Amino acid sequence: MLTSLPDPAPGTVRRTLSLEVSPDGDWSAGLRVTASGRDLLVSGGGADRVVRETRMSVTVDAASRVTAVESELPAAVTDPLIGATVVRGFRARLAAGDELDPSSLQAAVLDELPTVRLISGYAQVIELIAGRGDALASHHDRRSPPVGICAGWAPGATADTRVRAGVPVVTGTPLAPALASMTACFHTEPVLRPRSMRRRRILDVTARGGGYEIFQYHRDSHVDAGLREGALHEYEVHARVAPDSAGEHTLERIDVVPHALPFAECPLAAPNAADLAGVPLRDITAAVKGRLAGTRGCTHLNDTLRFLRYVPALTGYLPEATTRKAG
Numbered sequence: 001m002l003t004s005l006p007d008p009a010p011g012t013v014r015r016t017l018s019l020e021v022s023p024d025g026d027w028s029a030g031l032r033v034t035a036s037g038r039d040l041l042v043s044g045g046g047a048d049r050v051v052r053e054t055r056m057s058v059t060v061d062a063a064s065r066v067t068a069v070e071s072e073l074p075a076a077v078t079d080p081l082i083g084a085t086v087v088r089g090f091r092a093r094l095a096a097g098d099e100l101d102p103s104s105l106q107a108a109v110l111d112e113l114p115t116v117r118l119i120s121g122y123a124q125v126i127e128l129i130a131g132r133g134d135a136l137a138s139h140h141d142r143r144s145p146p147v148g149i150c151a152g153w154a155p156g157a158t159a160d161t162r163v164r165a166g167v168p169v170v171t172g173t174p175l176a177p178a179l180a181s182m183t184a185c186f187h188t189e190p191v192l193r194p195r196s197m198r199r200r201r202i203l204d205v206t207a208r209g210g211g212y213e214i215f216q217y218h219r220d221s222h223v224d225a226g227l228r229e230g231a232l233h234e235y236e237v238h239a240r241v242a243p244d245s246a247g248e249h250t251l252e253r254i255d256v257v258p259h260a261l262p263f264a265e266c267p268l269a270a271p272n273a274a275d276l277a278g279v280p281l282r283d284i285t286a287a288v289k290g291r292l293a294g295t296r297g298c299t300h301l302n303d304t305l306r307f308l309r310y311v312p313a314l315t316g317y318l319p320e321a322t323t324r325k326a327g
Contacts, residue, residue, distance in 0.1 A: 001174050001231060001260050005183040005202065005217055010044035012206040013051070013317045015310060017108055018189045021116045021197040027124040030061040033116060037105040038187035041317050051317050053187070054105040060086055064117055073106050074099060086113040103313030115303050116199060118145070119220050122170060122232055122262070123197050126222050129168050145299070151269040154295040158263040173230025174260050176221045194225045197232075203307060205241075205314045211252065212315060214239040218304040219260075231260035233300040235270075241281065241311055249281045249312045256301065269298040273305060284309050 008014045017037040024030035035058070039051040056071040064087045069078040076099045084093055091111060094100060100107050145153050153159050162169045179186055179200060186202070197220065204215040216237035221229050239254040254276055258267040272292055279287040288297070288305045 001176070002217075002234065002236065003177050003182065006204075006215060007183065008042040008185055008204050008215075009206055010042060011318065012042045012204050013314045014040045014042060014185060014205075015105070015108075015201070015203040015314060016040070016186050017105070017112075017199075017201040018187070019109065019112055019116055019199040020190060020193065021120055021123075021199070022193060023120075023123075023195060024059065024061075027120055027127070028062060030059065030067075031117065031120055033058040033060065033113065034190065035109040035112070036187060036189065037109060039105065039314065039317065040185070040187075042185065052105055054109065056106060056109050058110075058113065060113070060117060066113075071106060077106075081110075086117050090114055103310055108307075108310065112199065112303075115299060116197070118299065119197055119199070119232065121145075122220075123195075123222050125168070125170050126173065126230075127195065127224070129170065129172075148294055150266075150298045150302075151295050152261070152263040152266040152298060154265055157265040159265075170232075170262050173222055173232055173262075176219065176229045176231040176234075176260070178229070179219075192223045192227055192229060194223060194227055196223045197221065198223060198229070201304070201307060203310060203314070205311055205318070207315070207318050211243065212241040212249070212311065214241055214308065214311060216304060216307060218300065218307075220300060233261055233266075234259035235301055235304050237273075237304060239308070241308075243315070249315070251276055251279050251281060251284070251308065253277055254305075256305075258301075261298075266298055269296065269301055272296045273301070276305065281308055281311055 019035040022032050024032050035056045038053045041049045041051055059068045061067050064085045066081045066084050094110055147153055147155050147160050159169055199220050202217040206213045218235045220233040221231050223229050236257045240252045241249050242252045243249050254273050256270040256273045258270045275291045276287055285306050288302050292302055
């Protein structure tokens with residue numbers, strides 16, 4: 001479990017994203033997602049500059065359909081989403097439209113909806129354990145992820161074995177330190193609410209040595225009725241990206257460090273991220289899907305690796321990038 005995060009160096013652009021996921025009365029009835037994000041150019045000496053910010057609220061019903069979107073996005077973007085399911089085909093729907101900037105904070109929030117729907121299932125499991133653990137067997141039969149979907153749900157692995165035995169799949173979450181105690185460079189979030197999930201992301205892009213050093217942090221956590229925050233998924237990523245004269249940004253190297261994860265097998269996916277070296281970031285989504293499919297990957301790690309697609313847009317905020325283009 002990490003207890004601190006590196007401060008961004010001067011000349012870094014930091015994207016931060018926070019999504020609070022809470023039950024719409026009950027976890028099985030639907031979700032309310034309250035999201036915020038910020039792009040910050042870190043200059044040091046008190047001269048940091050906010051480049052972009054966003055806030056958004058989305059409600060999702062029991063059938064995983066979007067029922068409302070409150071944001072600064074135009075109706076041309078949000079109206080077609082009403083009634084759309086976030087479970088399957090949602091990201092393709094987002095990509096098909098011309099009105100949404102795919103590099104924007106708003107696009108980043110909407111892209112999270114399929115997996116925050118998934119992690120809400122863990123919240124229900126955790127709260128069942130705290131309340132009436134005997135009800136878990138029938139719950140898992142209905143709601144468990146398909147066996148083979150990722151390293152943690154490999155056939156015969158811990159999760160699969162627990163489901164077959166009819167015992168709790170998630171047996172507890174380690175105490176997560178308050179994010180504000182880990183870094184001072186995160187945008188202001190709403191206070192924690194009982195019985196909620198919280199997803200945070202940090203993406204740092206720093207110009208260095210003719211390329212870009214990348215740092216990422218990802219944490220999913222559950223907040224119980226007593227406001228104890230427990231970590232469910234936690235990763236840090238270190239990478240280097242090289243630009244070329246054609247404007248491409250290629251992943252030169254990448255290292256994933258797993259931290260808090262629900263099952264013993266989950267960390268087995270982390271070394272496979274090295275297979276992405278050499279991939280242009282415009283192709284990162286397809287490469288993650290193809291090279292880290294099934295038990296070679298982890299649903300939440302794969303989403304974290306896909307987040308690298310925002311790096312090219314963020315480099316445009318850096319003074320070094322502006323100077324190079326002008327020259």
